[in-house]
Structure formats: C-alpha cells, structure tokens
Amino acid sequence: MKKLLLLSTGGTIASVASNAGLVPKETGEELIKMLGKLPYDIHVKDILQLDSSNIQPEEWKFIAQNIYKYRNDYDGIVVSHGTDTMAYTASMLSFMLKNINIPVVLTGSQVPINVVLSDAHDNLRLAFAAAATCPPDIYLVFHNKVMLGCRSVKVRTTNFDAFESVNVPPVATVSSDGLVFNTDDHFQKKHDGEPVLNTKINSHVSLVKLFPGFDPNLLFAMVDSGCRGIVIEAYGLGGMNFIRRNMVAAIGKLIRRGIPVVASSQCLYERSDLTKYEVGREALLEGAISACDMTSESAITKLMWALGQGMDVHEIDDFFNTNVAGEVTLK
Numbered sequence: 001m002k003k004l005l006l007l008s009t010g011g012t013i014a015s016v017a018s019n020a021g022l023v024p025k026e027t028g029e030e031l032i033k034m035l036g037k038l039p040y041d042i043h044v045k046d047i048l049q050l051d052s053s054n055i056q057p058e059e060w061k062f063i064a065q066n067i068y069k070y071r072n073d074y075d076g077i078v079v080s081h082g083t084d085t086m087a088y089t090a091s092m093l094s095f096m097l098k099n100i101n102i103p104v105v106l107t108g109s110q111v112p113i114n115v116v117l118s119d120a121h122d123n124l125r126l127a128f129a130a131a132a133t134c135p136p137d138i139y140l141v142f143h144n145k146v147m148l149g150c151r152s153v154k155v156r157t158t159n160f161d162a163f164e165s166v167n168v169p170p171v172a173t174v175s176s177d178g179l180v181f182n183t184d185d186h187f188q189k190k191h192d193g194e195p196v197l198n199t200k201i202n203s204h205v206s207l208v209k210l211f212p213g214f215d216p217n218l219l220f221a222m223v224d225s226g227c228r229g230i231v232i233e234a235y236g237l238g239g240m241n242f243i244r245r246n247m248v249a250a251i252g253k254l255i256r257r258g259i260p261v262v263a264s265s266q267c268l269y270e271r272s273d274l275t276k277y278e279v280g281r282e283a284l285l286e287g288a289i290s291a292c293d294m295t296s297e298s299a300i301t302k303l304m305w306a307l308g309q310g311m312d313v314h315e316i317d318d319f320f321n322t323n324v325a326g327e328v329t330l331k
Helices: 028-035 057-070 084-097 119-133 217-224 246-258 278-285 297-308 313-321
Strands: 003-010 043-049 076-080 104-108 135-144 145-148 152-154 163-164 172-175 178-181 205-209 228-234 260-263
Touching: 003 028, 003 057, 003 278, 028 043, 028 104, 028 119, 028 246, 043 057, 057 076, 057 084, 076 119, 084 135, 084 152, 084 297, 104 119, 119 135, 119 152, 119 178, 152 297, 205 297, 217 228, 217 246, 228 246, 228 297, 260 278, 260 297
Parallel strands: 003 043, 003 076, 076 104, 104 135, 205 228, 228 260
Antiparallel strands: 135 145, 145 172, 152 163, 172 178
C-alpha cells in the first residue's frame, strides 16, 4: 500500500459558506473523510488555509519547503490548492524542486467538497492515484486529466473542465481502462542528479499584455519603480509595433539597462517565433528573449527564478533556451 501525504492549503475545495462568501475552513482530515475508503495509507498536514488569490511567492517557498522536507517519507505528495493561482504554483514548484524524487500532484475543485455535486471528490481521488503511480515530477490534476504542472493553465471560471495542458498533451487521462498514460517522448524525462530545493526568486517582475496604443514609456515607469524583468504577451508569433509607439526601441533600451524582456504570445496555443515577421525580428535584434511555446504562468515564474539566481540578461537568455522541467519545446 502506497504511503501518501496530503498537504492542505485551503482553496475552494476546502471552503464553506459564510456572510463574507466562500471561505477556506475544512481541514485536510475532513477532506479525506468525505472521500470514503481509498487503497492508500494517507497522512495529512494542514500547512495553509488560504484562498489561492492570497497565495504569493512567500507561500510558494513555504509549500516547496514542506514538499522537500517530507519527500523521503512518502511515495507521493498531493497538494490541495485553490484553482485561481494553482497553475502559477505548479510552475514555480517545477523550478524550485529540481529533480524531485517523488510525484507531487496539485489539485483543487470548482465547487467545495461539502456540496453534493462537487467535482472535488473525483479530482482528489485522481490526485492520489497519480501520486501513487506517476513518475517523479510536478503535476496538476483536474477533471480526469493529469498534466505537467508547468504546462497547465486555468481556462474556465466555472466549468468543471477548468484546466488544459497547453502545447503538450496530458501526461495521462482517465477512461474505463483506468489511468491511461501518454507515451509521447516529451514525458520520458531523465533526472540528472539529487533533488535540490532552491527557493531564491526575485518577484519584482511584470507581465504585460500588449494592445494597440500601449505606451512603451510605461515599461520604463515599471523599471523605475523597481521592476527587474518583464514578460510581454505580444501579438501572434511575438510581433510588436515599432511605428509611433516604438515598443521595439524601448525593449532595446531596457535590455541595455540590464532588464530582461521575454516575448510570449497572447495566443494560448502554439509558439512565439520572433524570426518570422519584421515586427518580431526587430525585437529579436534588440535582444528580446523568446518564450517559444511556454505558458505565461511558466514564463513569469521562470523569470522570477532566474533573477533570484542572480543571472544577467545574457544568462537569462540562455536559461530560456533550456528546457528545465518540460516547460518549453525547443527546436
């Protein structure tokens, strides 16, 4: 019987109704009781009790530290978490916990577990099954899908099918045959050393969605206020305007000031490619770093982590051209 740990952090899954709205109150033990009998030896530790809108870099570090602390005591760890920022947490854990030696599975629900038709029961059961059977890695489980944490994005606000695996298929799905694993080479990762906990990050970054009329001077205002790196969700393959409001020139000036600028796409699927159009090539020539097919959640957390290591612009460029945790498909 696999020995598994539930780290409870709050979220909708653990919420109850109050005069102020839904508030996380249920303990991890209460979550387990509502699941019924499972074929695992499950232990519980309540480490946080927060709506995930309040989960921030300090909590990422605390969650990572707990996972690392208990990694050798259990066969797998499940983290119950609110859905709104769960993809950010899963992405950051992928960088903070390099070579983790057990499966770590994040899950939550769209409806509290104490509601009759909640999706929490199925999500938790699948999370424990994944923690008992998946190879070591950071995963996010939701609505019959097991996804790499650094490829997961919340795409729906109320539908039970709230998360999607972006630009790679799910690691596994549930069918009448049980848990069916994808045999894609993308998931045949090899660990190259002992587990390492590294929670050093710099969260003084910004994620900017480009729109027609955006004033590039706002980027300088961010930097003057302490921003040390920027991810720009540009158009299509990564295009940026250079007529009148010259984003391209602004990016060049920022990079020469030592501020890395990462260009991703506003399109959820497929990649950014700064080499195809003039509006992308100009940005590339100025030093913009391509996020390729990374999610925005993964790009911003990867940038935070890189800055936390003291990397300069050139080192961050190289780092973004490295597949660390399955977060990017490189040519």
